[in-house]
Amino acid sequence: MRQIFQTLICLIFVIACDFTPPINRKIIQAQNFISTQEYKKAAFLYEEILTNNLKPDLRMKLSYQLGELYSIYLGQYSKAVKNYNEVKILTEDPVWLIKVEEKISEINFYYLKDYSAAINSYVKLSEFSPRLKDYDFFQMQIAESYYNQKNYDKAMMAIERIQTNQSSEYFVRSFYLLGLIYFEKKDYNKALFIWSEYLKRETKKDQIVKAKFLVANTYEATDNLKMAYDIYFSISKDYPNQEVVLSRLKSLYDRRVSRRR
Secondary structure, rough: OOOHHHHHHHHHHOOOEEEEEEEHHHHHHHHHHHHHHHHHHHHHHHHHHHOOOOOOOOOOHHHHHHHHHHHHHOOOOOOHHHHHHHHHHHHHHHHHHHHHHHHHHHHHHHOOOOOOHHHHHHHHHOOOOOOOOOHHHHHHHHHHHHOOOHHHHHHOOOHHHHHHHOOOOHHHHHHHHHHHHHHHHHOOOHHHHHHHHHHHOOOOOOHHHHHHHHHHHHHOOOOHHHHHHHHHOOOOOOOOOOOHHHHHHHHHHHHHHHHHH
């Protein structure tokens, strides 16, 4: 948070070199509001400043500043996107375009849950040349977005693109998501097969435990109670919510006892 705050102050300092005295005073006042964590007042003042006839470069920087206030401090994500989009209109500088597109994609995916808009941004970011360092992440986010939309066919196509490159940072993770898709489609045999491939490759313990929980859940859904019980038991000490696992174990035990009667 301190780093973000310093970034905002630095941006204000850059802006402060290029405006008329009345606007100068208002921007300094807005800076003071930020310093005292009065973010609503700062945003209101920036909105007022932007009603003036400003040079494009100054308008762009102020719009970006306002987007930061709305997204980081005020949680008004639609307003943040509006101001970030204004930056895209006012500049052709790829550094700025990439920066705001990343912020727009993050807001749409994580906060607004507008997955269509998120896909649009991630596709744009994926098409930058030369390829951006987070290209693999953008590809995975496209797949995740389609999954969240329940557009499983397009999600699978996105996963196929990821899996053509075994050096992708998200190559292993893509198997986990593919298993989820087959599970949602109730194709349990394929889900189990894909997750077995995922578990062969995954090295992170917390992710392995999470996947094994889903595998056990799948066996439970297919009425393979012994296999489900054994897997739940194997992760009972490691799963974050042990009460859930113990509840599943009890339920499975009762069902197995009932069958024997």
